[in-house]
Amino acid sequence: MHVVFVSYYSFACNSGGHMACLGNALTKQGNKVTVFVPFNPASVALHGPVDFECREFAEYEAWLAAHRPDPQHTLIVAWTPREIVRRFVGTLRERLTCPYLVHLEDNEDVLTAANLGLSRDALLRLPPDELDQRLSVDDRLAHPHRFREFIAASAGITALAGSLRNLAPAGHRHHVFWPGYNPAFFGAREIDYPGRHALGIPDGTTVLVYPGNVHSANVSEVRSLYLATCILNRQGMKALLIRTGEDYVPVLDHTLHEVACHYISLGKLASQAEVAAALALANVLVQPGHAGPFNDYRFPSKLPEFFAVGRPILLPAANLGHHIRPDHDALVLQRGDALDIAAALRNLVADTDRCAQLAANAREFARRHFQWSEIAARLTGYYTSFLSDTR
């Protein structure tokens, strides 16, 4: 089987990491894998050595001519239904008439609406012309009508959360899987005190690490984490938030300089190794947020790494928070806002035994649920079923 992934971005994003790990795992199981990215296929190196082929969109004609993939044994996987992917898959399928699947990571309506500064309802009611005009500025967004048609026309979907099946027609074939972590970088690690000292963090400080970009869809919940850190400090507990990643929208405005005193940013990290090193600085890892149309339809991609490094974890009462054993695998925040996070951390940090137990349980959870080899084995079966259908 030849699996052709089509990505909306280079490998320098969470999805790129997933594709790199999955590509390797599928290859090990005897499949051929090609990943098309819109630009910079060399960025795959961020995720370590790979055993599959990476190509830029612009190369597709030469690639087709050189490889002549057999449509009977080829499957295209559109990694998200966003416009740039949808169009490229359309172009590819003009020459390569094989089935395609759509992989879903997020509630695309919410992402598109947030990026356009609209409510979801307002987005869905935009007249077609205006919608086209607004979406023309960023083809990494999904078109709220076309992406549904794209999914409906696909052979099936894969999804990181069961709720994402709602974006496909009823009865559409699906396979839900949680992503894994890359064991080459992420594993159980003790707290990196030398690293903390290098950053000037005094001992006795409770360090939270939040790796990931901030965009309009998650800015409010990341702000909750900043505020929680500030509340803890106001209440006399030394706490610091370490951020990595880029801010596509500002988290704080000029009025919140007091909050800004309690975080440091490591900026956009160049490799997974650096992300793993950053996570090692943490006492506790917090995924902020609350149930709603955004969090109910996603699986935060950083969670496998959170579990893998072995730290107490705080999760929102959404997505993975619904599937773990509360107070055993992780703590579940009922509201997920700043006051809630601060109160939970205040209680947790004071109990070192509980912290240690939660860390151990998290590692065990990662071992059982976040292994790419197992994920790839299940996906191989699912992918293959579509090729059988076409014969």
Place this chain on the structure above:
Amino acid sequence: MSDLLPPLSAPEAEAIFGRCSLAPRTPGWHLEPVVNLRRNPRARQQFILYTDRPTGFLTIGIDLSDFLRRVELFSTHYPDLAASTLGITRQDGHTLLLQSFVPGGPLLETFGSDPVGLVATLSKLEQKFAASLSPSTPAAAATELREMGEKLCALTLWTDNDRGFIRSSLLPWLENRLIPTAPKMRVSNGDFLSQNVLTTADGTVHVIDCENAAVTHFYAEDWLRFGHWAELPVEARQFIGALISDLPAWTVYFVCRQLLLEAQNHGARRFRLDAPGWCAKIKSALAPEPELAPALAAWPEFTSAAPMIGLQLFWKTDFGWSEPASQIIEVQPGAQEVVFVVPPGKIHQLRLDPLDVPGTAVIEGLRVTDLGTGEIRLDFPVGHPWNHLTPGGEAVLAPGTYPLALRVIAQGNDPQLYLPPFTEVCTGPLSVTVKLMVNFALLASGRLNGNVERISPEALLGWAHDADQPAEPVAVDVHVGQRLVATLRAGAFRADLRAAGLGDGRKAFFFNPRPYLNHEDADIRLTYAHTGELLPNGCGRLRLNPDEAVPDWDHSFRLSREESPLADRLARFPPEQWPLISVIVPVYNTPLRHLDSAIRSVLNQTYPNWELCLVDDASSDPSVRAKLQTFADTDARIKLRFEPDNRGISRTTNAGLAFASGEFVALLDHDDELVPDALGEIAARLLAEPDLDVLYSDQEKCDAEGRSFQPFFKPDWSPIYFLGVMYVGHLLVARTVLVREAGGCDPRFDRVQDYELMLRLSERTKRIGHVSKVLYRWRTLPGSIALSSHAKGPVDDLQVAAVQAHLDRRGLAVKALAHSRLPHRVQLVPGRATRLGKISIIIPSKDAPGHLQRCLESIFTRTIYPDFEVLVVDTGTTDPAALAIMAAYPIRRLEQTGPFNFSRANNLAAQAAQGDALVLLNNDTEVVTPDWLQILLTHLSLPGVGAVGPLLLYPTGTVQHAGVALGLRGTCDHLMRGGNPNDDGHGGVLACSREVSALTAACLMVRRDRFVAAGGLEEAYAHIYQDADFCLRLRSDGLSCLFVANVVLRHHESVSRGGDYDFVDRAIFLDRWGEVIAAGDPYYNPNFTRNRADYVPR
């Protein structure tokens, strides 16, 4: 058997003709079709019989008996004017009728430059007509008129409202105007147009097209019809003018007859849509008529239906189009390419004619060539549906690029192709080539059928039916401009549709386009969602009237921009679930025009599932009874009952309740009005929240002339506020069974009977909802309580009695008192001298001896409540004077170490407090009302109340706090800050206690157990928002917060407040409550601006 013949080619007709015995059969004759698609389906193919010259006119149809009867009627009376019948026979299932061929050309072509000759010919015709007149009777003329009226009413074009108007107002008016005491009658050809009068060079005159010929009393319409359609010289117009004695009445008659003819020929779908200019024309033509003007003034429906006719008749002038500026291109079914040349700089519109049968036309290609400079190419995608307004893909112009919005519009069955102004991009004439695929099959088969009956800013009304799936509602798309704003389900019931044979009658739809309109023209199109076909009459143009005084609060409707259109919200539920709402109207000697308005406001509802229960309380004015009877006779949804004697409003309302069959009842006063969407908004809410038992809306006042003023925007259900202010008012809708169980209105409370009823309903249900839109217009008339709060005399006693009875039934130890100064306001005080428990007053303080002294002094000298303690939480006082003051009063002093934190200080004291209730009090407050603790505690003891807070005044005497509303300044703020405490405020908000979202902790009373259970004040707030946060948590637990108007304290805030604003606290507050704030404060109507805190409409 179908009326429709398959189209015949000339050879096929020739073959049929050849086999029949009809003479002549001269060798060498042949047939040539003259009209392919005749409008009369029974005689839809005609041929000219030729040999060496035309000799006969052959009509082939299925059943030509009526055709023949009418032709012969005309030829019998005017043998020298009409064609003669040469023979008739049947062959192969066809009827063939051969008439003599009438020579000559149209009258105006012959006498176009000879007005004298023209008038002489007309005069000759009139003499012939006059010679055939025969005497008749007024009764016979009236019968003919009524028969025409009934035919008119039978058209599905009308609403029941329209039919009522036609029968009750229009026909009597016509009868009065057009029937003389000694009427006469004669034969008319029924369609007396100039082109149907043929003349030859020798002056011979013939009249053709007699298929509508009939004997009529209203023959004068012939000349009006003749003059209307023709471009006549002045002399001819003068001649015709002299023959028409009453132009307005004959015009109306002419319009009615034309409507019938059009409906007969094309079905009622043929008529085009509203145009504001024509609407105004009809009104201006008829308004001066004293008998008809009042009815017309209050009857927008007729004038919105009439333009459909008007546009058909007068579209040249009223729609802004100009016939000479267009080219008429004939298209045929099937694929074709039509080419035409457009003069430079003129053509914006090309008509493709004739498409007499609704169908589809698909543009497969369009090429525009600038004959001066070269080709301009416009690329349409293959299969672009004709009816779609959306630009057909990317329009490419070469050379150069130009902003181009090419619109393709089908007007009913008469498509128009609009081209953009090319003058800017080309120099020469344009050659336009359109590749078309025209398909009549879909609609000609009768599968989809429908009609749009009204296009107005208030409503798009009509019906749609799918013959293949009669049980399925047809989906109808509504487009405003290029925007698809709604997809409707044509599934609402209408009795007339059922009577017309359209299944079970659930075929109607409606939509309120107003939220999508502004002051510029917007193209409105209604299309079948599944085919893209335009509905008959489904195209129009709307705008909000710039001259209309739009009230400032009109946004109450525009708020709906933020939610789905009403039709969409209703369409989420199958029509069989839509609740039947019985509108009960007790009537007594109502001024007729206001009664008329009230009833029509129900008839005009966009929501269809209602019944109107009219109960006349023995009006002494017989015209009231007559008016009611007239309405009841015209609409089956109107129920009418006459009471034998006058028994008052409560009993009359109860009589209506007794025969109401709806699931819900709505109360409407006999001189008030519902807005058109009122019942629809109510129904949509009831469908979305099916547990609701009672629903009320915002309201406004209107004067005798219908002008709006003084909107009343209400809070969501506020039971304590309702004890003080009769704020629920109108529109009140309640579950019928609940009202019956409550016993209906109590006659002892006439004048406040609806208020008293609502009090009793609130004892039976908490499921009470509020629609924050103005759905009700309350008429201000002399004697109405709407005009003056004193107009009905002292209702205060009744109000107090109703409240007291309510409190007593609930077993509450509370007494209702009329406000000392303000009418119709009730305040609550302790009911009896019962022990209410110990109260702990908590005062966090540091230094500030002056404030502390004043505060403690006021507490200990003015408070008359016997059982309280004062806990001063000292957060680091070092000032000896302050320490001395603490020692001088009988207080408990608690010390709090560490940095000052207001929440922690109060939480600490709450742990130490011994009272059942806590009062959180700032040290810069001063007690004014001696029984402040009793009254606060009385309110706190009411069921479901979590916290209470008083009216706080600045030292200057203005309002500092009258409750807190969410959303102000982005978070929340004090209401009525800076206001005059002696004012009533909007709807009594300063005079009476009421529910609010939050209270200031400068003075806040809460039960100690609840305070502790809630976790006290959140200590994460360093300075501010801890009180609002606490109140919102109480509300999350289902408890309410009350502003208590009859307790006053002074708050020296300007002195005590200082330091920087804490933006972190603000961010924390928004982080937790941002979504609640964004959802809107239920007690501060969304129609109020969030830039102020004093109840000012947006």
